[in-house]
Amino acid sequence: MKDTSKSNRALKMPRLSDDIKIDMRYDKTLVTKEGKKLYSYRSKRANIIVIHHTATTSTQRTRSAFMSRNASTHYEIDRDGIIYQYLSPIYYVAWHVAGFNYRSIGIDLTHPTGADFTLAQTKSLAKLLDMLCTAFGITKTVAPKTTQYFSYENGKDGKKHKRCLTLPTNEFGIYRHSNLAQTQCPDGAPIEEALNFQLRS
Numbered sequence: 640m641k642d643t644s645k646s647n648r649a650l651k652m653p654r655l656s657d658d659i660k661i662d663m664r665y666d667k668t669l670v671t672k673e674g675k676k677l678y679s680y681r682s683k684r685a686n687i688i689v690i691h692h693t694a695t696t697s698t699q700r701t702r703s704a705f706m707s708r709n710a711s712t713h714y715e716i717d718r719d720g721i722i723y724q725y726l727s728p729i730y731y732v733a734w735h736v737a738g739f740n741y742r743s744i745g746i747d748l749t750h751p752t753g754a755d756f757t758l759a760q761t762k763s764l765a766k767l768l769d770m771l772c773t774a775f776g777i778t779k780t781v782a783p784k785t786t787q788y789f790s791y792e793n794g795k796d797g798k799k800h801k802r803c804l805t806l807p808t809n810e811f812g813i814y815r816h817s818n819l820a821q822t823q824c825p826d827g828a829p830i831e832e833a834l835n836f837q838l839r840s
């Protein structure tokens with residue numbers, strides 16, 4: 640695959656404020672047993688953020704799940720609020736939502752299905768969204784909970800094919816996985832709470 644990351648060099652992340660710390664120890668470590676990298680190179684600047692929950696109990700299990708499922712994300716926010724960067728959203732495309740990967744930044748919250756999200760996660764999500772929306776010029780509002788920006792059509796091969804609809808990126812820059820695919824993910828992740836939290840602080 641052609642490395643197109645050079646064309647994105649002009650897009651700089653802002654200097655991180657002292658109260659947001661991102662743990663880089665697993666940066667670019669998402670590879671399969673066969674050594675296959677679970678990401679591709681960016682050719683288009685990201686203009687949306689997609690929120691997921693992991694359906695796992697720990698970040699270690701999340702990484703194992705990614706490697707066995709050929710999936711990836713840019714950030715994971717652990718139960719204690721620590722943010723791990725797996726891939727730089729400037730240079731790399733993560734594989735987290737078919738059809739929308741090339742234009743998006745993925746954020747996963749460590750969360751066993753049905754559990755509560757933690758206040759530490761909400762705070763870290765608030766900071767991360769603030770940083771990324773500023774850096775990428777992404778609209779800092781979340782799409783309505785039940786709106787689906789995709790449809791399925793019957794293909795000539797008899798299979799259903801996903802069609803991605805046009806996103807209102809000027810109105811909404813932040814999406815739940817469930818806005819963009821048939822899934823329960825992110826299982827009630829506190830996105831509005833994070834955005835409100837940021838506004839108050």
Ligand SMILES: [Zn+2]
Nearest residue numbers: 691692816824
């Ligand atoms: Zn998801």
